[in-house]
Amino acid sequence: MSDYPSGHTAAPVLSRKLADETRAAFQPFGTYIPVHVPDGRPDDFVAYIPDGVADCLDHKASSAPAATGEIERAVFVPDRIPCDAPCFRLTDNKTFVYWNGWAARLIQSFAGPDNVELRLVWSTGATAESHPRPMGF
Template structure:
């Protein structure tokens, strides 16, 4: 969910992978409904190395360890989904940097995967 100022600042970049949908509370479509947006990531990219990644959890489909094929990774997109876990959204680093610049400490970035072996992915990607 994004506020109007963030949605406006990143609208062009975000449109490459999905759309911003006004957030409406209890069917109330007053003028306040354009203050917040849900970013619906629609691009699904088959870039997951299923042999080296964890198997999706049976109950949620969650992938706890994701490994991507570097040449198939959609680096031009701000975010994407994979067919094996359509419920999860993966963000590219440049898009996370843009969000962090706009939001400061109001966002937590967790490393999912990197080609750099010196970087360690977060141990609990989807947990709060």
């Protein structure tokens, strides 16, 4: 059983163990709701629904959203990113959840690097390379 079973960009699903490990850091910024899994116990998994919506996308520097809403190349305005929150959604595209690096690394530390792939969407680092399809599978 995976601790991070869903790669769905709109509804991150966590195992109960992973939810318990991240609760202190994540709960002030969102809600955990139970997820029913056939043949599973009612408390095996939860979805994390972030409260944060940020107007931080640089529309001129970013690529236009695809029909699915996916933004292939997202560029953010650094001082508008809610860095204290584990993740956020964009004001004009509330479908996709963007994880801040510290939170993504925390999830990966508990779930294991073989279970969670970190994909860089954007960085202020001059040498950092964004993943070519950070939201795609």
